[in-house]
Amino acid sequence: MEELKKYIRSVPDFPKPGINFYDITTLLIDPAGFKKALDSMESFVRSKGAQKIISIESRGFVFGAALADRLGIGLITARKPGKLPYKTIREEYDLEYGTDSLEIHSDSVTNGEKVVVVDDLIATGGTLRAVCKMIERLGGEVAGISVVIDLAFLPWREKLRGYDVHYLISYDSE
Ligand code: AMP
Secondary structure: OHHHHHHOEEEEOOOOOOOEEEEOHHHHOOHHHHHHHHHHHHHHHHHOOOOEEEEEOOHHHHHHHHHHHHHOOEEEEEEOOOOOOOOEEEEEEEOOOOEEEEEEEOOOOOOOOEEEEEEEEEOOOHHHHHHHHHHHHOOOEEEEEEEEEEEOOOOHHHHOOOOOEEEEEEEOOO
8 A cells, every 4th residue: 555655745844843744635636546545444444344434624524424435334523622513522632732622422423333433644643542532432332443644653552552553554754
């Protein structure tokens, strides 16, 4: 899958100095690249027997929605606080400076349901861990995590110990 790297644009110093931003819009705009990424994510999600997908605002929605349609299963959206209209549960997670939160509807997962979490990229793993915790709080089972890009030089493995994490391409250094 390393061939997919040719579809990813890396943008230095975005959104602030020192951050190398991995831009997936260049993957989405290329039908062959987007299809290759989805094919691989689809096999993983299928192999985990997922009954639902949960995708993370906002780039995760693009992959999550396409996969949910391919598999014929439901899609949950994890959103920034204050966006979801009904009863929600919330998890806070650490950022480099400060904290952020995500919410999901409290009736979006039923007891024992197998859910796969989908996003574009894994960095520190804080975002994905917060989403996994919410699924578990509602009685669901995190059957796996699927992302396009792994930033292997960041210590997410510790945070996501015990979860089956699938990714398509890895970057070993910034
Ligand atoms: P983290 O919680 O640190 O694993 O951050 C993951 C989330 O932040 C994902 O939703 C990514 O879209 C975004 N993100 C973090 N770092 C980068 C980066 N270097 N390039 C692109 N997106 C990033």
